[in-house]
Amino acid sequence: MRILAMLLAVSICHGVGSRDNDSRPRDKSPAVTDADVAGNWRVEFTVPTGEVGVNMTINQKGAVLSGRVINEDGEFDLRGRVAGNQVTVTWTVPEQGGQMDITMKGTVDGEYIEGVARIGNVGEGTLSARRVSRNPS
Numbered sequence: 504m505r506i507l508a509m510l511l512a513v514s515i516c517h518g519v520g521s522r523d524n525d526s527r528p529r530d531k532s533p534a535v536t537d538a539d540v541a542g543n544w545r546v547e548f549t550v551p552t553g554e555v556g557v558n559m560t561i562n563q564k565g566a567v568l569s570g571r572v573i574n575e576d577g578e579f580d581l582r583g584r585v586a587g588n589q590v591t592v593t594w595t596v597p598e599q600g601g602q603m604d605i606t607m608k609g610t611v612d613g614e615y616i617e618g619v620a621r622i623g624n625v626g627e628g629t630l631s632a633r634r635v636s637r638n639p640s
Contacts, residue, residue, distance in 0.1 A: 537566050537585045538611035542637040546607065548620035549628030555620075561592070562638065568592060583607075590616060598623065607632075 541563040547556045557574040559581065568583035572594045583592035593606045607630055609618020616632040 535587045538588045538590065539563065540568065540585055540590055540611055540616075540634075542634045544616070544632045544634050546616075546620075546630065546632040548607070548630040550620070550622050551626045551628070559592070559632070560638075585611070588612070590618075 540561050542561060544559040544561060545556065546559050547554060549555075555574070557572050559570065559572050561568050561570040561581070561583075563585065566584050566586060568581070568585060568590070570581045572579045572581050576596065579594040579596055581592050581594040583590065585591075588611045589608070590611055591606065591608045593604050595602050595604050597603075603623035603625075604621075605623070606621045607616075607618060608621075609616040609630055609632070614634040616630070618630045619627050620630040621627040
């Protein structure tokens with residue numbers, strides 16, 4: 504107990520924990536940079552009806568993503584965002600006379616993305632993607 508009291512007294516005398524005259528809290532966390540996801544990707548995911556593979560070209564301007572998804576049914580515009588190492592991409596496909604969104608959410612790790620693909624209201628399954636090439640600068 505005596506040691507604790509001495510440490511407390513020394514801390515107070517030396518101003519430990521005190522701030523300067525500016526009483527605003529300071530954010531000392533490092534700045535988070537968004538992952539670079541621009542490029543051509545091979546994406547494979549599991550859906551209730553089986554496994555699906557698509558090719559995806561992602562263009563990136565800051566956190567905003569655009570591009571194309573290509574599969575045996577055609578080409579579809581994609582839209583999305585990246586925040587840190589988290590990426591979300593959505594594209595819309597025709598389905599039984601209507602439109603259905605497919606949303607990919609995952610974690611970027613260099614040339615790979617692991618996550619989940621949600622197929623409209625049908626269900627979701629695991630997703631893995633591998634960058635096959637980078638977009639030219």
